[in-house]
Amino acid sequence: MKIYTIKDIARKAGVSVTTVSRVLNKRPDVNQATREKVERVMAECHFVGNANARGLKQPDGDLIAIILRGRDNPFLNALAEAMLQHTQGLDASFLMEFVDEQADEFQTALRLSHEKRVKGFIFVGGRIDERAKVLDGMDSPMVFTTISAENTSFSHAASVFIDDRAMGYQAMKTLIDAGHTRIAIFGGIRQGDDGFAKRYTGAMDALAEACIPFDDERFVQTRFSLRGAYDTARSFFESKPDTTAVFAMSDTIAFGVIRALQDMGKSVPADVSVVGFDGIEMSKFFIPRLTTVEQPVDDIARESVQVLMDMLERGEEPRHIIVDAKLQIRESVQ
Amino acid sequence: MKIYTIKDIARKAGVSVTTVSRVLNKRPDVNQATREKVERVMAECHFVGNANARGLKQPDGDLIAIILRGRDNPFLNALAEAMLQHTQGLDASFLMEFVDEQADEFQTALRLSHEKRVKGFIFVGGRIDERAKVLDGMDSPMVFTTISAENTSFSHAASVFIDDRAMGYQAMKTLIDAGHTRIAIFGGIRQGDDGFAKRYTGAMDALAEACIPFDDERFVQTRFSLRGAYDTARSFFESKPDTTAVFAMSDTIAFGVIRALQDMGKSVPADVSVVGFDGIEMSKFFIPRLTTVEQPVDDIARESVQVLMDMLERGEEPRHIIVDAKLQIRESVQ
DNA sequence: TTACTGGTTGAAAACGTTACCAGCCTGTAC
DNA sequence: GTACAGGCTGGTAACGTTTTCAACCAGTAA
Numbered sequence: 001m002k003i004y005t006i007k008d009i010a011r012k013a014g015v016s017v018t019t020v021s022r023v024l025n026k027r028p029d030v031n032q033a034t035r036e037k038v039e040r041v042m043a044e045c046h047f048v049g050n051a052n053a054r055g056l057k058q059p060d061g062d063l064i065a066i067i068l069r070g071r072d073n074p075f076l077n078a079l080a081e082a083m084l085q086h087t088q089g090l091d092a093s094f095l096m097e098f099v100d101e102q103a104d105e106f107q108t109a110l111r112l113s114h115e116k117r118v119k120g121f122i123f124v125g126g127r128i129d130e131r132a133k134v135l136d137g138m139d140s141p142m143v144f145t146t147i148s149a150e151n152t153s154f155s156h157a158a159s160v161f162i163d164d165r166a167m168g169y170q171a172m173k174t175l176i177d178a179g180h181t182r183i184a185i186f187g188g189i190r191q192g193d194d195g196f197a198k199r200y201t202g203a204m205d206a207l208a209e210a211c212i213p214f215d216d217e218r219f220v221q222t223r224f225s226l227r228g229a230y231d232t233a234r235s236f237f238e239s240k241p242d243t244t245a246v247f248a249m250s251d252t253i254a255f256g257v258i259r260a261l262q263d264m265g266k267s268v269p270a271d272v273s274v275v276g277f278d279g280i281e282m283s284k285f286f287i288p289r290l291t292t293v294e295q296p297v298d299d300i301a302r303e304s305v306q307v308l309m310d311m312l313e314r315g316e317e318p319r320h321i322i323v324d325a326k327l328q329i330r331e332s333v334q
Numbered sequence: 335m336k337i338y339t340i341k342d343i344a345r346k347a348g349v350s351v352t353t354v355s356r357v358l359n360k361r362p363d364v365n366q367a368t369r370e371k372v373e374r375v376m377a378e379c380h381f382v383g384n385a386n387a388r389g390l391k392q393p394d395g396d397l398i399a400i401i402l403r404g405r406d407n408p409f410l411n412a413l414a415e416a417m418l419q420h421t422q423g424l425d426a427s428f429l430m431e432f433v434d435e436q437a438d439e440f441q442t443a444l445r446l447s448h449e450k451r452v453k454g455f456i457f458v459g460g461r462i463d464e465r466a467k468v469l470d471g472m473d474s475p476m477v478f479t480t481i482s483a484e485n486t487s488f489s490h491a492a493s494v495f496i497d498d499r500a501m502g503y504q505a506m507k508t509l510i511d512a513g514h515t516r517i518a519i520f521g522g523i524r525q526g527d528d529g530f531a532k533r534y535t536g537a538m539d540a541l542a543e544a545c546i547p548f549d550d551e552r553f554v555q556t557r558f559s560l561r562g563a564y565d566t567a568r569s570f571f572e573s574k575p576d577t578t579a580v581f582a583m584s585d586t587i588a589f590g591v592i593r594a595l596q597d598m599g600k601s602v603p604a605d606v607s608v609v610g611f612d613g614i615e616m617s618k619f620f621i622p623r624l625t626t627v628e629q630p631v632d633d634i635a636r637e638s639v640q641v642l643m644d645m646l647e648r649g650e651e652p653r654h655i656i657v658d659a660k661l662q663i664r665e666s667v668q
Numbered sequence: 669t670t671a672c673t674g675g676t677t678g679a680a681a682a683c684g685t686t687a688c689c690a691g692c693c694t695g696t697a698c
Numbered sequence: 699g700t701a702c703a704g705g706c707t708g709g710t711a712a713c714g715t716t717t718t719c720a721a722c723c724a725g726t727a728a
Contacts, residue, residue, distance in 0.1 A: 005683090005684055005685085006684065006685065006686095007684080007685095017684090017685080017686095018686085018687090021685065021686060021687090022686095024685090024686095025686080049684080049685075050683085050684050050685070052683085052684075052685090053683070053684035053685035053686085054684080054685055054686075055685090056683090056684080056685070056686095057684085057685050057686045057687080058685085058686065058687090
């Protein structure tokens, strides 16, 4: 089927392309009758402008990309969703881009910056490493979320995050206060993300403070998926059956662990206590309800958008913002 | 920072823009020395072509859009993800587009077809109604998933779906066979999607076959979210406490219902049995594991891509493909 | 010598749109 | 009458690419 261009519309309506363009862009300086005629023709032809041509001609206006790594991560998805909410009414356009686990998000960003003239970036679930230099060198403002860019050499990188160390401390403290001493930590190390390391450090601090020795074999690395956590937990508890509590570095891991425990005849929290991290929606509905560190999704989203706009529109310096997380006491710890 | 164009590169490298374009597109007819020189300059400048200009000039190649409605729906997300897997190695480019609940996905599709010259569409979580005419009128091949387009007037609409009636029947039959007679159905009616209606019909058939009367008040409409199902279930069970089984039309609804029952002091499956629908990952990990109708995500994805490619490349007629779903017996029914 | 080949290259015309500028009217003020 | 403003309109030059065509320069065959 024919795809109509602005020229076709102009011919059919008996006006110039300029006039059609004016109607298309809702400019005021068009006669009402002319406008209606053109609009009628456009409607008949199901006309939609060609974005390439438009973008080519007017590469202006602040275009901002939200780059989400991890489509199947409920927490990051909720965060990106919240971000989209906070972009409403702002004097900028936003686009959401997904990259998968293996991809280089900075190359994606670089591509967007050239291809679509994207001006600013918000990374959701991203990592920080040297590769960010390519963006920083271009003076592109960027915001990292749930991860600190404070002590990096980048001059255009802001960040919004929680105090992972403090929350790791609190999570562990909760377990200690409940009387546990043989506590496992389920998590992992992600290149370019020291959040997990900080949670680990916080947890260690709590342990040290209570003079509880930590058996390194109780730090177990796992994939961040239900299946991964389940499998890891099954083999872990076979070798360390006397463990009575688990600090899981994500809610998803916590669910996998709980399911595994259940299948091994141990119930949560009666036999083993579990505390999670993130506070995704399911944590309120899972059985048992999960005691977890709830990340302030809405605050992170709001601040991220805010700090980026400040950099972009007012040339402000990048800030590094710590927002308050909160430990939600629910049912999985006893 | 300066954004380099092909002209800048040409000037810096002392060649023509044509040559740069050739290098950019890896054409064979460029002298090796010239190619290397141009590539070096491009690397120095972090050059990436402008997608708008390129798209404007070469709107060719089969571009296919996967339009996903419902970012927070785990089942639809898994389906879209699987689709992406099956596009590997195909002679076409795919792009994934999200539309939110309120948006008109056909307008989105129309826009994509004009803006990016998208040739074919796969709708994930879409609805079928008259608005699809705009695409059908343009001869754009489209595939609807998890929903039948069989008895529509569209000549370019294929579809891939399960036998919702049969699966609704099986789900209900499972409950009946377990001895239940006071069974509630939690679901809803979605405009343009008769899948739920078919599941309902199937369930009714099973009831009729077993000569069990159905109390219309036990058909309860709910939002398709944990929270929505939870709230609905709480008020429902207050008015109909003697209900002993629930057929939930999605796993998410099932989880909300189970949580609500738990909070009302009823356990699943001891007091109330629940069967879900979709078979998302969490259904294997929830406590109790959910007995549910598992949609063959991989089959739906593969067939959808296949039938669209057949229409696009070989001009074949749209087909309407029924794939086999399977009732997964797990722990939530007794 | 001429003719022709193949490997490289560049000039210029698109692609569909918007921005700028100039030009037409009609009406109003001098 | 002239001048000028304001509303409306159209012609044309961009935007950054790719594509088409022509042309160059060896080298080789006749």
